[in-house]
Amino acid sequence: MKKNSINRVIGFVIVGLVLLAAVIETGRSVYTWSQQAAKQPRYTIVIDPGHGGNDPGKIGINDVPEKDVNLAISLELKEILEQNDCRVVMTRQKDEALYQAGDTNKKVADLRARCQMINDSGADAVISIHQNSFTAESSRGAQVFYRASSQEGKKLADILQTQLVSGLDPDNRRVAKANSDYFMLKNTTATMVIVECGFLSNSKEAELLTQASYQRRVAWAVALGVLQYVSGGLS
């Protein structure tokens, strides 16, 4: 073989190897990309466990602080939603308030920080978890509140109210209610509801809301409602 021909063959081999490497590399990145795409959750949900840190919220008839019940239910809810195609953003994951040391009005600073997280999240739905309280001990039952001007909020709230009634207490006659005063509803734009899971001023509900098994039931009822809402089905 002439020297020219040998050089040409070597040239072809090198070009061939480079092409092969490129194909393998491209294939690998397409594979990695599709794997990442498959892993991306479809929905973004913000869970806001009300109160925390120096702000206990309501104090139960059994002395349980609302902030603890809110966080326990929220963490259960987070786990269920993350297993069901949701990316979850938590406004808090421990017993803390979200103000800075220099803030003069700590409560407002805390609420503003939560609103900022919600507005930055691009959430499909925002669930703020709270517990109710009233002077009459007989008051009981979960109730969902939504921004009065929000059609989507009403839709989400109605679905959640139905799930909470059927999942926790079929005798609960409460219906989802519009609200135009709550700070967080006024200062956020995403579809948001406030879920008052029960009354800490009612001894039976306060006892239930303190139990991990009941907290899980509440979380499941809320999760089913959220998934029903975001998937757009069965509503």
Ligand SMILES: [Zn+2]
């Ligand atoms: Zn509260």
